[in-house]
Amino acid sequence: MPKDAAVEEFAGLVRALKARDGRSYEALGRRLSVSASTLHRYCSGATVPEEFAVVDRLALLCGADEEERRALEAAWTEADRARRRAASPAPPAMPAVSVAPESNLEPSAPEPGAGIAPGTFAADPSAPDPSAPDPTAPDPSAPGPGIAPGTSAADPSAPEAPRARPRRGAPAPLLVAAAVALVVIALAATLLGHPTRTARGPAPASTAPGRTAVPLPFTWSIGSQLWEGGCGHTYLVDRDPRAVAPPPVAADSGAWAGTHGAVHGGEALVRITVQGQSPSEAVVLHALHVRVVDRAAALPWNAYRMDNGCGGAVTPRHFAVDLDRPRPLARPVDGLDASGAEVRKIPAVSFPYKVTSSEPEQLLVSARTAGCDCRWYLELEWSAGGRTGTVRITDGGKPFRTSGTRGRQAYVHDAAEGRWIRDSDLGLRS
Incomplete structure (x- = not known):
């Protein structure tokens, strides 16, 4: 499905939910902990939202049934894939590697007297030459008229010296190198296409030191690349x-x-979405x-x-x-x-x-620092x-990371000129 079609199908379902509910963007945004402009x-x-949890909560607020929520999640999955494809850089094109038919991946022998092109190999003297059955053919150890200066044909009486030449049935070095390069590029494209650091629950068990592992009665997910006000x-x-x-x-x-190896500067926003798994059993969150x-x-x-700079209502x-x-x-802050x-x-x-x-809940954490490069994580008691x-x-299994920006050279992007320009006020605002 094309990108625009997948995104538009998802957006149409969200619009239908909002229209059916009748509340304003501001009223629904307050319940979802997002701004009206984001909604x-x-x-x-x-x-397209980074995670389905916020859309699922909108569906619940608007009275959607289980079938509608499944359809909404399927549409979000397709739209999210389209968004990720558009955001991922395309891998560089590899030059084509052609192999002559029936060559068995071994270069053919030059005709006696013909010039040997740079980078090719002399024929194996131990193999019969089907193109020259005449036993009176010239001695292959004698240089022919077309052999480049400093180059000699193989001596059939000398033991075969190790040569950088593929044997029959073995892959050519060029083909092996190309295959390895293609594998590396495919792995790099996969990693670059999924740099979003979003971890999803449920975790298999409680992870507190000294406690007996027990299955979690709830699911959780995080969003770790959030911006203030969107x-x-x-x-x-x-x-x-x-x-x-x-x-x-x-x-x-x-x-x-992920592409730039960026670290949150001054503040990191982390949203944790927690939802019980049983409609009849409540989960009590005690501390963070x-x-x-x-x-x-x-x-x-x-x-x-x-x-x-931006702001919201x-x-x-x-x-x-x-x-x-x-x-x-x-x-906790109001x-x-x-x-x-x-x-x-x-x-x-x-x-x-x-x-x-x-009745799920979203816990938004704003972690700030002025003077350290801090690595940290959270523990939720339940x-x-x-x-x-x-x-x-x-x-995603690693600590969150936030580093101070005070005194650092700051830049903002000038859309008119299409380049980053200096912003000398960042140190005052940090």
């Missing part, structure tokens, strides 16, 4: 501006960051802990801002984490809704918190049906 981009097809973010990249591609749309940030596994000096790389509730503290805590005539507070998530299969456990939340 509008989902409906218009300008953006438009503002800073990355640290160890490249000159001329070697950095223009900013992507937020939905393709994972591919862009931050574990810093490594601290180093902030990276001395250039900072690239994805925009010149809704500030989602979240957990604020100060990675510069000796023992960082996940502090959200704000300024879409109406009055600013309304969105109460922060307060533990213990209950989730079920029909209980259900008399069981307890702790699940470790990582970035």
Whole structure:
């Protein structure tokens, strides 16, 4: 299915859900913890969500049944594949390697007296020459009239010296090299096509040290390449501006960051979506802990801002984490809704918190640092049906990474000139 058709089919289903519900983009966005503009981009097809969880929650809010949710997930899967294909760089073309029919991958022998082209091999003197059956043929050890100076034909009386020549039945070195190169390029294209660091649950069991492993009664997934308001973010990249591609749309940030080896600059936003597996059994979330596994000096790389600043009418509730503290805590922070005539507070998530299969929850974590290159992960404590456990939340099996940007050379992208230009104000805003 073409990219535009897959994305448009998905966007049409999202629009139908929104129209059936009747609520505004702002009202639905508040329930989904996304901005009204982000939800509008989902409906218009300008953006495909990085994960299905936010769309599934929209379907639940709008009263979709199980069959409609399955159709919606199938449409999202096709649209997400189209988005990833568009974001992945195409592998370089390999020159064609031609092999003559019936050559058995061995170069043919030159005719006696003919010139030997550079890079070819003399014929094997131990094999009969079907083109020269005459026993009175000239001695092959004598140079013929067309043999280049300094080149001699093979001596049949001398023992065969090791030569860089394929034997019959063995693959030619050029063909082997080409096959290896094609395998390497295919592996590289696969890795570049899936750089988005999105981990999906459920994990097989609780991972807390010292606890007995038990199956998780809930599923979880993360989004680790999020931008503030869907438009503002800073990355640290160890490249000159001329070697950095223009900013992507937020939905393709994972591919862009993976290609450039980018690290979150100043702040990393991580969204954890938790959903129970049983409609009759609630899962209680008790606490969210931050574990810093490594601290180093902030990276001395250039900072690239994805925009010149943006804002939205809704500030989602979240957990604020100060990675510069000796023992960082996940502090719950209220959200704000300024879409109406009055600013309304969105109460922060307060533990213990209950989730079920029909009432999932999204936990947004904002981890900031000014002066360290920090690697960290999260631990979520839970209980259900008399069981307890702790699940470790990582970035695809590796710690999350955030580095400070203070004092770093910063750049913003000038769309009119099509290049990155210096932004001297970043140090003041960090």
